[in-house]
Amino acid sequence: MSTPCAGSLLAPRALRTPLWRAAASAPMRVSFAGGGSDLPGVARQDGGRVVGAAIDLRIRVVVEPFDRGWVRMELAPRGCGREQPGGGSEAAEASVPRVLTRRRGDPPRDELAFRLIEATLAATGVGDGVALRVEAETSPGAGLGGSASAAVAALFALRASVGEAASPEELSREAVAIERERLGNACGAQDQVFAAFGGLLDLAFDARGCSGVRPLAIGSPGLVPALSAGLLLVDTAVRRVSGEVLDRVDAGAACEAKGELVAAAGDVARGFEIGSLALVLSGMRRGAAAKVRLSEAASAIAVSMKQRLDGIGVEVLRMCGAGGGGHLLVWAPPERHARLLDALGPCVVRRPSLGAPGVRLEPA
Known part of the structure; x- marks a missing residue:
């Protein structure tokens, strides 16, 4: 509807x-x-x-x-x-x-x-x-x-x-x-x-x-619990005003990235509809890459954190909101969370319910 x-x-x-x-x-x-x-x-x-x-x-x-x-x-x-x-x-x-x-x-x-x-x-x-x-x-x-x-x-x-x-x-x-x-x-x-x-x-x-x-539309009753189980929100401890971040986004770059952003949303929606966690995660990765292209400066913390966590098995990592600070959205299989939390050190990590x-x- x-x-x-x-x-x-x-x-x-x-x-x-x-x-x-x-x-x-x-x-x-x-x-x-x-x-x-x-x-x-x-x-x-x-x-x-x-x-x-x-x-x-x-x-x-x-x-x-x-x-x-x-x-x-x-x-x-x-x-x-x-x-x-x-x-x-x-x-x-x-x-x-x-x-x-x-x-x-x-x-x-x-x-x-x-x-x-x-x-x-x-x-x-x-x-x-x-x-x-x-x-x-x-x-x-x-x-x-x-x-x-x-x-x-x-x-x-x-x-x-x-x-x-x-x-x-x-x-x-x-x-x-x-x-x-x-x-x-x-x-x-x-x-x-x-x-x-x-x-x-x-x-x-x-x-x-x-x-x-x-x-x-959710095609499998186990999809949302499986997605939630791997999801972490990592607080960067950096705070920003979203309007100021968005004011610095180049209009041309935004329009160029828009097609990928929309396509990624379509992939995720399709993944939910057919009950495929793999397709949902693939769409999330596609969207994360498009956000970096939208504004490398606003995604700098995410890029740095991805390099830091390389080898731990993180499947999705991107900035939340307009970027430039705030929280990172991270998805990894639950069995990898212990190593992930250890690598994150003193960061505040939240486990959201969807x-x-x-x-x-x-x-x-």
């Missing part, structure tokens, strides 16, 4: 106050192939395609009434586990929450960390007597679509706090418009769709944004 969710302009909203407390969470994502073909300038020519999955790393947003005349915003990163070579884990120290309080009617703060929250408040009109808290398991710039997840969860929670419902289509469309139109980010449109819909998806794109959402549900209300 195809579900249009192209971006649109944001209409001004009357200023409102939350009626009650509301909490929502949205998943982050990994793309198996096609990432980069969803960019507006690239998708304009013959369309784009991305195949990927929502994962069980989630952004949680809590909205509640606050003192009238005031707006309170808080960013509260949560501690995350660190995989050790022996398979154990230890809790990393949680970062200190960042809080910003301003009067209603004051100009929105332009501080980078709070711009997205300010934009969601403006988009919903919930901007008086409101406190909004964002809780995340990873810091911004992780390459897993965290900013889009935060936007979708915030939009859902803000609407729920004033008694409004919203469909995944509406939330993804509005979240894309916030990033592109309010914040001026040169972003794609896949992250917002995964955050809103969840699951394993095959997405189509045109110049306006996501033009079609289709759940992946197909997480989309945005949802949480216990308040």
